[in-house]
Amino acid sequence: MSSPSRTxxxxxxxxxxxxxxxxxxxxxxxxxxxxxATASRPSTSHPAASAPLLPLVTERLxxxxxxxxxxxxxxxxxxxxGITVIMxxxxxGKSLMLRVLHGLLLPTxxxxxxxxxxxxxxxxxxxxxxxxxxxxxRRSARANLRFAQDVVGERDDARTDALLDAVRLGDRAxxxxxxLSGGEQQRLSLAxxxxxxxxxxxxxxxxxxxxxxxxxxIEEIVRETAGRGTKVIFVTHNLHQAERLADDVVFLxxxxxxxxxxxxxxxxQPSSSAANAxxxxxLDED
Amino acid sequence: MWEAFALAFSLVVGLDPDLYEIIGxxxxxxxxxxxxxxxxxxxxxxxxxxxxxxxxxxxxVLMNALMGMPPVVVGLLLYLMISRSGPLGALALLYTPTAxxxxxxxxxxxxxxxxxxxxxxxxxxxxxEQFRSLGVSRLQTVWALLVDARYSLVTxxxxxxxxxxxxxxxxxxxxxxxxxxxxxxxxxxxxxxxxGDLALAVALxxxxxxxxxxVNAAAAVVRGAAxxxxxx
Numbered sequence: 337m338s339s340p341s342r343t344x345x346x347x348x349x350x351x352x353x354x355x356x357x358x359x360x361x362x363x364x365x366x367x368x369x370x371x372x373a374t375a376s377r378p379s380t381s382h383p384a385a386s387a388p389l390l391p392l393v394t395e396r397l398x399x400x401x402x403x404x405x406x407x408x409x410x411x412x413x414x415x416x417x418g419i420t421v422i423m424x425x426x427x428x429g430k431s432l433m434l435r436v437l438h439g440l441l442l443p444t445x446x447x448x449x450x451x452x453x454x455x456x457x458x459x460x461x462x463x464x465x466x467x468x469x470x471x472x473x474r475r476s477a478r479a480n481l482r483f484a485q486d487v488v489g490e491r492d493d494a495r496t497d498a499l500l501d502a503v504r505l506g507d508r509a510x511x512x513x514x515x516l517s518g519g520e521q522q523r524l525s526l527a528x529x530x531x532x533x534x535x536x537x538x539x540x541x542x543x544x545x546x547x548x549x550x551x552x553x554i555e556e557i558v559r560e561t562a563g564r565g566t567k568v569i570f571v572t573h574n575l576h577q578a579e580r581l582a583d584d585v586v587f588l589x590x591x592x593x594x595x596x597x598x599x600x601x602x603x604x605q606p607s608s609s610a611a612n613a614x615x616x617x618x619l620d621e622d
Numbered sequence: 623m624w625e626a627f628a629l630a631f632s633l634v635v636g637l638d639p640d641l642y643e644i645i646g647x648x649x650x651x652x653x654x655x656x657x658x659x660x661x662x663x664x665x666x667x668x669x670x671x672x673x674x675x676x677x678x679x680x681x682x683v684l685m686n687a688l689m690g691m692p693p694v695v696v697g698l699l700l701y702l703m704i705s706r707s708g709p710l711g712a713l714a715l716l717y718t719p720t721a722x723x724x725x726x727x728x729x730x731x732x733x734x735x736x737x738x739x740x741x742x743x744x745x746x747x748x749x750x751e752q753f754r755s756l757g758v759s760r761l762q763t764v765w766a767l768l769v770d771a772r773y774s775l776v777t778x779x780x781x782x783x784x785x786x787x788x789x790x791x792x793x794x795x796x797x798x799x800x801x802x803x804x805x806x807x808x809x810x811x812x813x814x815x816x817x818g819d820l821a822l823a824v825a826l827x828x829x830x831x832x833x834x835x836x837v838n839a840a841a842a843v844v845r846g847a848a849x850x851x852x853x854x
Contacts, residue, residue: 440754461757471752474770474853483766487756514852532756 519550667738
């Protein structure tokens with residue numbers, strides 16, 4: 337493997353280091369690692385990044401929309417780095433909970449705190465989210481990343497190129513973002529989220545409608561990102577994906593946390609009946 | 623009748639200086655009015671398009687209503703303000719090209735602002751959650767929405783320009799149709815027709831028509847290019 341020299345070249349001439357889209361993914365097991373390492377530097381470049389954001393704590397969190405209780409008293413403490421996977425059947429409130437944690441929705445009652453702090457602007461700016469359906473600007477792929485960097489005030493062209501390479505879009509940098517395929521658009525969304533150097537990355541069913549190639553790229557980069565210290569909170573209803581990614585699993589059922597356990601334990605034997613039913617494919621009875 | 627057309631044609635191809643002086647002033651007045659209306663109307667329309675504040679609905683109704691303001695009323699209002707005894711009389715603007723620019727700006731500012739608001743509002747519905755996730759500031763949002771709606775906004779600006787260059791009611795009141803000074807295409811057509819001197823009127827009418835055609839053809843080309851890049 338020529339990883340070190342490739343990495344060095346990627347630093348110097350990012351566009352030439354772009355991997356060919358035809359490269360078989362299996363043939364480059366270390367590739368995502370090296371591209372990811374090129375793509376990201378320690379997130380400590382944020383002025384306030386030294387202040388930790390974890391533990392993330394929610395207390396008696398409820399959310400009602402049009403008088404319908406959708407989250408019904410969520411108590412959750414996430415204090416370990418790595419990848420937390422939120423699972424649960426359709427309608428359990430996974431996406432809503434992610435939006436409340438990210439600050440896109442205000443809870444009806446209860447609070448979210450990050451290391452004891454309320455979600456102020458600094459906390460918000462250190463988070464990014466990849467949505468289920470990518471929403472890209474009507475500009476080139478590269479301009480989409482630049483926009484995100486401008487929002488946080490950190491224009492960095494070398495990093496933009498490295499991120500585009502990491503999501504295998506190095507050769508599509510100047511293409512109109514909305515002309516890309518669904519998988520390419522979602523990879524670009526992930527690159528855009530990472531362009532802001534988040535300390536917390538949320539993904540909401542980000543690979544739900546993607547082909548295996550894009551799914552694998554996204555999973556590898558997510559794993560890489562978590563490995564470098566970014567907290568990842570990943571919503572999925574795909575058991576296999578959860579098993580591949582999760583360090584710990586939060587299982588939501590009907591707007592409540594049914595259980596929150598280490599992944600190894602969860603997949604060996606979920607303790608709650610709701611999760612047990614889900615994992616074994618039975619209908620949830622309670 | 624055909625004589626008038628023949629004469630009109632010879633004026634156009636013969637580069638008649640009086641004719642081109644009038645065309646030049648028309649373009650200058652309407653373009654400057656469009657620029658001023660855009661500088662105010664684009665950001666204003668974008669801001670109203672994505673912001674939520676009390677009275678927003680009423681403001682939108684007002685903006686839409688002002689789009690249909692009759693030019694003579696605009697001319698009259700401006701006349702009252704800049705005539706010698708008016709509040710701005712000291713500026714001596716009456717019967718100057720500046721007054722005509724002001725009149726056309728007042729006329730098309732609501733058009734630019736109201737149509738921009740509509741375009742931007744539709745776009746923001748799509749971007750809303752993503753922008754809030756990224757933490758995009760209001761100023762950055764205004765700019766981003768205007769940039770991303772650029773191809774639709776070209777159509778908006780052309781609509782404003784078309785309205786400005788074609789109107790006669792406002793500029794004739796505050797401009798006075800003074801030869802070699804404030805005479806533009808529409809006021810010249812009005813005067814020459816009433817005098818029975820049809821050649822110049824027809825020549826100007828042809829130019830005005832061609833301009834309108836050219837502007838709309840340009841809009842179609844721009845839009846087609848945008849569609850091909852999925853930017854609309």
